[in-house]
Amino acid sequence: MNLLSLSNASPWQLPLIISLFLIFLYLARRPFHQGLRALGRTLSNGLRLSSRSVLLAEREMQKRNRDVLMTEGLIQVERELEREFQRVETIVNRDLQAYPAFHRKLSELLHQVDENYRNSSELPPTPPAWVSTIEAVANIPDTADGGVAAVLEEIRKTLERHHQTAMEEYRKATAVRHGILQKTQPGWRQLTDTLEKVNHSITGLKERASLIDKCIQQYQDIRSGSDLAEQRLSTSAMTQFAISALVMMIAIGGAVINFNLIALPMSEMVGGGSYIGAYKTSNVAALVIILVEASMGLFLMESLRITRLFPLISTMEERPRLRMVWISFSILAILAGVESALAFMRDQIAADMEMLRQSLTGMEAAVRTSRSLIPTIGQMVLGFILPFALTFIAIPLESFVHSSRTVVGRFCTWALRALAFILRLLASISHHLFQVLITIYDIAIFPLLWVEEKIRRPAKEPAPPNDNPKLATPKKEKS
Amino acid sequence: MNRLVFLPLLLLLFITGCPDNTSHSRAVFMLLDTSGTYTAELEKAQSIINYLLGTLQPGDSLAVARIDTGSFSEKDIIKKVTFDGRPSVANEQKRAFRQAVDDFIKQVKPSSYTDITGGVLQAVEFLTETGAGKKDILIYSDMEEELKKGYVRDFPIQMAGVKVVALNVTKLRQDIVDPRKYMNRLEVWKKKVEDGGGSWKVVNDLERLEKLLAD
Numbered sequence: 001m002n003l004l005s006l007s008n009a010s011p012w013q014l015p016l017i018i019s020l021f022l023i024f025l026y027l028a029r030r031p032f033h034q035g036l037r038a039l040g041r042t043l044s045n046g047l048r049l050s051s052r053s054v055l056l057a058e059r060e061m062q063k064r065n066r067d068v069l070m071t072e073g074l075i076q077v078e079r080e081l082e083r084e085f086q087r088v089e090t091i092v093n094r095d096l097q098a099y100p101a102f103h104r105k106l107s108e109l110l111h112q113v114d115e116n117y118r119n120s121s122e123l124p125p126t127p128p129a130w131v132s133t134i135e136a137v138a139n140i141p142d143t144a145d146g147g148v149a150a151v152l153e154e155i156r157k158t159l160e161r162h163h164q165t166a167m168e169e170y171r172k173a174t175a176v177r178h179g180i181l182q183k184t185q186p187g188w189r190q191l192t193d194t195l196e197k198v199n200h201s202i203t204g205l206k207e208r209a210s211l212i213d214k215c216i217q218q219y220q221d222i223r224s225g226s227d228l229a230e231q232r233l234s235t236s237a238m239t240q241f242a243i244s245a246l247v248m249m250i251a252i253g254g255a256v257i258n259f260n261l262i263a264l265p266m267s268e269m270v271g272g273g274s275y276i277g278a279y280k281t282s283n284v285a286a287l288v289i290i291l292v293e294a295s296m297g298l299f300l301m302e303s304l305r306i307t308r309l310f311p312l313i314s315t316m317e318e319r320p321r322l323r324m325v326w327i328s329f330s331i332l333a334i335l336a337g338v339e340s341a342l343a344f345m346r347d348q349i350a351a352d353m354e355m356l357r358q359s360l361t362g363m364e365a366a367v368r369t370s371r372s373l374i375p376t377i378g379q380m381v382l383g384f385i386l387p388f389a390l391t392f393i394a395i396p397l398e399s400f401v402h403s404s405r406t407v408v409g410r411f412c413t414w415a416l417r418a419l420a421f422i423l424r425l426l427a428s429i430s431h432h433l434f435q436v437l438i439t440i441y442d443i444a445i446f447p448l449l450w451v452e453e454k455i456r457r458p459a460k461e462p463a464p465p466n467d468n469p470k471l472a473t474p475k476k477e478k479s
Numbered sequence: 480m481n482r483l484v485f486l487p488l489l490l491l492l493f494i495t496g497c498p499d500n501t502s503h504s505r506a507v508f509m510l511l512d513t514s515g516t517y518t519a520e521l522e523k524a525q526s527i528i529n530y531l532l533g534t535l536q537p538g539d540s541l542a543v544a545r546i547d548t549g550s551f552s553e554k555d556i557i558k559k560v561t562f563d564g565r566p567s568v569a570n571e572q573k574r575a576f577r578q579a580v581d582d583f584i585k586q587v588k589p590s591s592y593t594d595i596t597g598g599v600l601q602a603v604e605f606l607t608e609t610g611a612g613k614k615d616i617l618i619y620s621d622m623e624e625e626l627k628k629g630y631v632r633d634f635p636i637q638m639a640g641v642k643v644v645a646l647n648v649t650k651l652r653q654d655i656v657d658p659r660k661y662m663n664r665l666e667v668w669k670k671k672v673e674d675g676g677g678s679w680k681v682v683n684d685l686e687r688l689e690k691l692l693a694d
Contacts, residue, residue: 271564273538360529
């Protein structure tokens with residue numbers, strides 16, 4: 001029955017139809033309610049279950065992130081420790097290995113200084129044996145006897161002469177001692193230098209030891225899985241990610257310039273009219289050259305043990321590793337030379353093309369006079385330097401790869417958490433939506449429900465305060 | 480080791496497994512009307528040819544032919560070239576091409592009739608032979624065809640994938656009297672080209688040459 005037929009119905013038919021429809025709704029109320037509730041429950045439970053499983057996945061991801069972070073942190077600290085130990089080894093090999101020689105030298109110097117000191121010690125001049133006799137004669141009282149006075153005068157002169165001689169000898173001996181002490185001076189200086197060297201080495205070792213202590217402390221923190229260590233590592237990973245991404249973008253800019261520098265001359269080598277797929281063969285060839293350079297740079301950095309992206313290379317034995325250093329460096333140098341030549345060729349082709357273009361527009365003379373060597377040399381130098389500069393992309397690349405594990409993991413965790421929240425929200429909304437539908441259904445048939453309530457609960461009896469019979473307070477019967 | 484072998488093989492498979500058979504080169508055939516009334520306009524055509532020489536890339540083809548009494552002939556091709564892949568060689572070819580065109584324009588003599596259809600047939604033949612991905616015919620003419628008695632040109636021409644550009648279509652004296660003649664002339668050519676599967680365009684403003692080869 002459509003609306004048109006309803007509108008054509010007689011005036012008494014319409015209320016009848018509506019009444020019958022309401023009666024039908026009233027009778028179907030219980031199963032309809034049950035159906036809506038079941039549907040709501042199913043949908044809500046399904047969404048809650050999904051939310052729960054997403055949350056579980058998020059926790060798993062969080063655990064995995066934490067494990068990755070801690071492992072990365074441990075590897076990082078281990079590498080730092082390894083480097084510190086290598087530095088300590090260098091100090092020990094360079095300075096302390098020669099310690100026995102130092103010690104022997106110090107002993108010799110000390111022995112020499114001691115000997116010199118002993119040789120330079122001041123010895124008081126021994127008074128001659130007859131001085132006491134002269135003293136006794138000198139104590140004879142002067143009795144105004146001319147003979148005695150003459151003898152005493154003679155004795156005084158002898159004493160003065162002796163004193164003068166003794167003083168001269170003493171001065172000579174002192175000068176000799178000063179000479180010995182002067183000879184000792186370089187020995188002292190040498191001794192001081194040697195001791196300073198030892199002191200310097202010991203200080204360097206002490207500094208390294210304190211750094212190693214710090215690393216060990218960090219290592220222990222990470223091993224214990226403390227929140228502080230996790231937070232520090234996480235912040236560090238974020239910073240590393242941002243910085244390495246920035247540096248890589250700069251490096252990509254360099255690679256683009258490099259590409260433009262060699263793409264045109266490559267067409268002279270491989271032809272400008274051939275294509276691989278939708279791309280010019282010359283462009284693909286230029287790109288391949290740049291990628292090969294980047295790869296060689298990566299291998300160079302790996303074999304120099306500056307980066308450790310390939311465990312196979314970093315764990316190589318010394319000899320093959322050094323061979324690899326030289327091979328990758330040689331290939332890089334050859335490619336840099338090729339690029340330099342290509343840059344030169346590019347300049348020539350560009351100049352030729354410009355001349356042709358100008359001649360086609362009738363400005364031939366102006367171009368021929370405005371040629372300079374500076375752009376050519378500049379392009380050649382740029383072509384030679386850029387491959388080597390691209391080598392260093394390996395360092396930010398390594399940081400980017402390692403930090404991206406943490407950052408991407410964290411991003412996934414946030415995404416999963418957001419998904420779980422949305423699912424939970426949808427579960428709640430669906431639950432309440434079906435409640436609202438039930439209420440709307442009841443509103444549609446409210447006259448019948450009102451009648452039902454009146455029939456069930458007569459008007460005389462006041463309505464119980466609570467619908468639940470168990471909770472209703474029993475009335476006290478009057479005796 | 481397996482991985483080392485696998486990756487280049489995968490790359491090779493990627494390159495060879497998805498072949499791109501479409502040709503990326505362009506071929507342009509330019510027809511110059513040398514009929515009596517139009518010879519004076521030929522100097523302007525030089526700038527168009529110079530523009531084409533500056534625009535076309537290594538691997539592209541260019542031909543310039545004259546429209547005279549019987550244009551369906553190899554003899555009417557002034558110069559044709561497929562530019563070498565090496566830019567330096569292509570530049571030399573362009574210089575030689577320009578010289579040939581300059582020489583032709585200096586010593587051109589007006590023809591008695593204008594066989595445009597024959598020139599177009601010659602152009603289609605050339606463009607098909609080049610195997611280029613993009614084919615253009617530039618007709619530098621007033622598009623008024625005058626055939627010698629006995630020449631048969633009223634048949635459809637297969638021009639699938641060919642773009643025809645009418646350049647500098649000047650108005651004739653009778654067009655000024657009755658512009659419908661001019662419009663009808665262009666309409667007839669448009670129908671002829673489009674019936675053959677080609678596309679049709681008119682460019683009268685020679686200051687905007689970049690429109691010539693625009694897709």
